[in-house]
Amino acid sequence: MKDIKRVAVFTSGGDAPGMNAAIRAVVRNALHNDLHIFGIQRGYQGMIDGQIRRLETSDVSNIIHRGGTVLKTARCPEFLTPEGRKKAYENLLYNDIDALVAIGGNGTLGGALQFAQEYPDIAIIGLPGTIDNDLYGTDFSIGFDTAVNTAMQAVDRIRDTADSHNRLFFVEVMGRNSGYIALHTGIAGGAGGVIIPEEDMDLEELVKLLKRGTARRKLFSIVIVAEESRMGNVFSLAEQVSKRVEEYDDVRVTVIGHLQRGGSPTAFDRVLASVLGFHAIEALLAGQTNVMVGIRNNQVHHTPLEEAISKPKKPGKELLRMAHILAQ
Numbered sequence: 549m550k551d552i553k554r555v556a557v558f559t560s561g562g563d564a565p566g567m568n569a570a571i572r573a574v575v576r577n578a579l580h581n582d583l584h585i586f587g588i589q590r591g592y593q594g595m596i597d598g599q600i601r602r603l604e605t606s607d608v609s610n611i612i613h614r615g616g617t618v619l620k621t622a623r624c625p626e627f628l629t630p631e632g633r634k635k636a637y638e639n640l641l642y643n644d645i646d647a648l649v650a651i652g653g654n655g656t657l658g659g660a661l662q663f664a665q666e667y668p669d670i671a672i673i674g675l676p677g678t679i680d681n682d683l684y685g686t687d688f689s690i691g692f693d694t695a696v697n698t699a700m701q702a703v704d705r706i707r708d709t710a711d712s713h714n715r716l717f718f719v720e721v722m723g724r725n726s727g728y729i730a731l732h733t734g735i736a737g738g739a740g741g742v743i744i745p746e747e748d749m750d751l752e753e754l755v756k757l758l759k760r761g762t763a764r765r766k767l768f769s770i771v772i773v774a775e776e777s778r779m780g781n782v783f784s785l786a787e788q789v790s791k792r793v794e795e796y797d798d799v800r801v802t803v804i805g806h807l808q809r810g811g812s813p814t815a816f817d818r819v820l821a822s823v824l825g826f827h828a829i830e831a832l833l834a835g836q837t838n839v840m841v842g843i844r845n846n847q848v849h850h851t852p853l854e855e856a857i858s859k860p861k862k863p864g865k866e867l868l869r870m871a872h873i874l875a876q
């Protein structure tokens with residue numbers, strides 16, 4: 549592996565709070581080690597379009613507390629094609645880039661792996677930047693904690709209304725194919741039920757759970773539902789349940805949606821992003837490539853990109869069992 553001198557950082561896929569803190573840490577540690585550091589605008593799209601510019605320490609001043617990403621992000625269908633990736637490679641060569649730090653979710657790291665297999669002369673480190681927390685090899689991804697806190701605050705507000713009106717609320721939170729946000733929001737928000745794609749809960753079980761509450765005169769409840777569940781979407785679920793459980797005065801649905809993506813990152817996400825961004829540069833300097841830098845049991849952990857994107861990561865069964873018991 550050649551010496552690393554010129555590194556480019558980018559964010560890609562869905563934005564996640566804390567991405568800016570990660571960019572800042574990558575830039576500052578790179579400069580600390582006398583590397584030249586570049587920012588690529590709009591993820592793979594900017595790589596293809598040549599939107600690559602030199603970054604200095606002042607470019608990342610005053611961003612640690614901001615949500616979104618100052619480098620912008622994009623979904624880029626052209627990068628799925630060999631021609632698109634070739635254009636991206638040529639732009640990197642033009643700028644003499646010898647290493648990349650890719651911050652994003654499963655798709656972004658999958659793209660990084662594909663690129664690495666075709667152009668192994670460019671070293672790549674991935675950082676888990678997604679509110680979904682669905683990447684294997686890290687206990688937490690950048691943005692997850694903030695998204696859970698935002699959803700929890702929404703649930704706290706809904707609780708006031710639910711209680712005052714004796715209502716059953718179904719609250720849909722984000723997380724395509726991943727129940728992490730729903731499960732953690734459910735536990736933190738004291739929900740009466742949590743429905744996630746990783747679990748085979750059926751309508752009968754949900755009805756039983758709610759009836760357990762109404763039997764002891766609990767006349768409001770909040771059920772947290774992940775974006776995709778095996779029982780259909782949140783609206784059809786609410787309709788089916790309202791026909792079976794008649795004790796509530798009303799049944800309502802709230803979809804929190806994109807509110808969960810934005811906002812200032814929590815202290816946890818800022819620290820996590822700073823640690824991972826810092827260690828992305830450490831990993832490159834140590835000669836590492838094609839790994840995702842994550843955190844496991846409070847220790848920095850390197851996982852091959854291939855494993856990070858392909859191995860399943862599911863919420864622990866024990867946590868789910870606990871959530872159901874505490875929901876009663």
Ligand code: ATP
Nearest residue numbers: 561562623624627652653654655656658659662678
């Ligand atoms: P989030 O978890 O927030 O959805 P993500 O990183 O998974 O973020 P995607 O839209 O799935 O977001 O992927 C981001 C981009 O990565 C895609 O638009 C595409 O350019 C690139 N990408 C995804 N999969 C591949 C692949 N198999 N090969 C090449 N590029 C890919």
